[in-house]
Amino acid sequence: MERVPTGIEGLDNMIEGGFPRGRTVLLSGGCGTGKSIFGMQFLYQGAALHGEPGLYVTVDERPELTRQDMLRFGWDIKKLEDEGKLVILDLTGTKTGVQSEEKYSMSSAMDIDRLVLKIMQTAGEIGARRLVIDSVPALGIRMKDEMEVRNMILKLTYMIRKSDLTAVLISEIPEQTMGAGPMKFSKYGVEEYVADSVILLHYIGMGTDTNRTLYIRKMRGTKHVEDIIPLQISTTGIKLVNPEEAFSV
Numbered sequence: 001m002e003r004v005p006t007g008i009e010g011l012d013n014m015i016e017g018g019f020p021r022g023r024t025v026l027l028s029g030g031c032g033t034g035k036s037i038f039g040m041q042f043l044y045q046g047a048a049l050h051g052e053p054g055l056y057v058t059v060d061e062r063p064e065l066t067r068q069d070m071l072r073f074g075w076d077i078k079k080l081e082d083e084g085k086l087v088i089l090d091l092t093g094t095k096t097g098v099q100s101e102e103k104y105s106m107s108s109a110m111d112i113d114r115l116v117l118k119i120m121q122t123a124g125e126i127g128a129r130r131l132v133i134d135s136v137p138a139l140g141i142r143m144k145d146e147m148e149v150r151n152m153i154l155k156l157t158y159m160i161r162k163s164d165l166t167a168v169l170i171s172e173i174p175e176q177t178m179g180a181g182p183m184k185f186s187k188y189g190v191e192e193y194v195a196d197s198v199i200l201l202h203y204i205g206m207g208t209d210t211n212r213t214l215y216i217r218k219m220r221g222t223k224h225v226e227d228i229i230p231l232q233i234s235t236t237g238i239k240l241v242n243p244e245e246a247f248s249v
């Protein structure tokens, strides 16, 4: 199986070299756990280091703010956009109804088929190899019921699977205590089954240096680390820390 280097420092050697090519990864976590940074890092490094064009679909955050925030890690998104290696598709308008000034955008009311088509068309147009959707629940916010959202998720993952894109789908889950009732992996409870991999990000507010973690719940076709991995957000983005190193005194 071909592997896609993730661009996340320390992750590739825990998953046999990278994400399985052409498959989908569900990235779930509570607010502020680093989901968006992870998503952008995957695309930025893919475009900058591996020549793989990427498409970032944003529903929650305005592209302007994302570009600004990512500069903190030394990632010049605008430069890659100018070089045609990275595209931000602005779907914030589908939530707010406000017209976007971005080159790639869509702001009219939600129609599942148009939405999925727009994403796939944009990916095709730029020859994208990597796709990030930030986030899937936000895409569904204006839909009339959960059935419709599930239908959208199924269509979207079906289309992604048909393409050769390696995709990271971001989903929010409320912060939950391990062991307190059944674990939730996604908002609608279908994402984890349609995705080939599930990665969970956690923020544990314990006042120590290392209070963020990453956990690989599944990765089809891959022998992966099963420990809870300490994660840091540094000046160069997200990096995983060898557990022995992090907890040693």
Ligand SMILES: Nc1ncnc2c1ncn2[C@@H]1O[C@H](COP(=O)(O)OP(=O)(O)OP(=O)(O)O)[C@@H](O)[C@H]1O
Pocket: 029, 030, 031, 032, 033, 034, 035, 036, 037, 038, 060, 072, 073, 172, 233, 234, 235
């Ligand atoms: N330059 C930075 N250096 C260190 N930590 C940072 C930096 N920028 C952001 N962070 C941390 O990352 C968090 C935001 O990460 P990110 O936006 O990826 O989270 P998220 O999971 O997408 O959150 P949300 O659910 O709100 O979308 C911040 O709350 C902060 O703790």
Ligand SMILES: [Mg+2]
Pocket: 035, 036, 037, 060, 134
């Ligand atoms: Mg986010």
